[in-house]
Amino acid sequence: MELSLHEFADGATLAEKLADQVAHRLAAAIEAKGSASLAVSGGSTPKKFFQALSGRKIDWSKVTVTLVDERFVPADSPRSNHLLVKENLLRNEASSARFIPLFHDRPSVDEAAATATQETASIGNPFDVVILGMGGDGHTASFFPHGNHLSQALDEEGPRCVMPMEAEGADEPRLTFSFSSLTDAGLLVLHVEGEAKKDVLKTAQSGTDEAEMPIRAVLNRATSPVEIYWAP
């Protein structure tokens, strides 16, 4: 798999450069086909990037934003990735983007995943831009080590869909796009920051067990080149 490492002096510089690259890619998609799609991850890392991207002057009314994954919590929960994106990305210029959430108030995470699959089917595939993060355990999206549906989620022949996922390291149940939904994106970015995450990447690249470190599936089998954005 083709990996490109882009290193920056600090998180603020990375945020601006990644925002430029993503805005350029979204604008090119709008130019080419009249619309663009962006799937972003949650967590603490992307906040500065979201804030930078929110100010980029593109035709956001033609952009559909969704989440790579979501915790099975309502949008007003402090754990919600929807809330994180609403407060940091869907503002300023980007406030006119269409947002499609993954969380749905259903009796089970399985039923919520089925609804999310239906609700996101209208987003063209492949995604124009996917931004992945990575946890210290080598998870990405909600592909957590030894997750209950991990092998199905990582199946590159599997369907484009939103899947339920439960795992020891995941706190609450999760909703996640499948591997096949994410890894043929026009621009596939892995955004990680800090020396510790750099070490996790090195460990991931020194082994092959994907159940142990699911990020390996992306690093080794993604259809699209993986653009790794890193800052100390």
Ligand SMILES: O=C(O)[C@H](O)[C@@H](O)[C@H](O)[C@H](O)COP(=O)(O)O
């Ligand atoms: O819902 C989530 O938490 C994310 O989608 C998840 O995959 C995230 O990218 C990693 O956990 C890294 O999180 P940090 O940026 O907080 O380290």
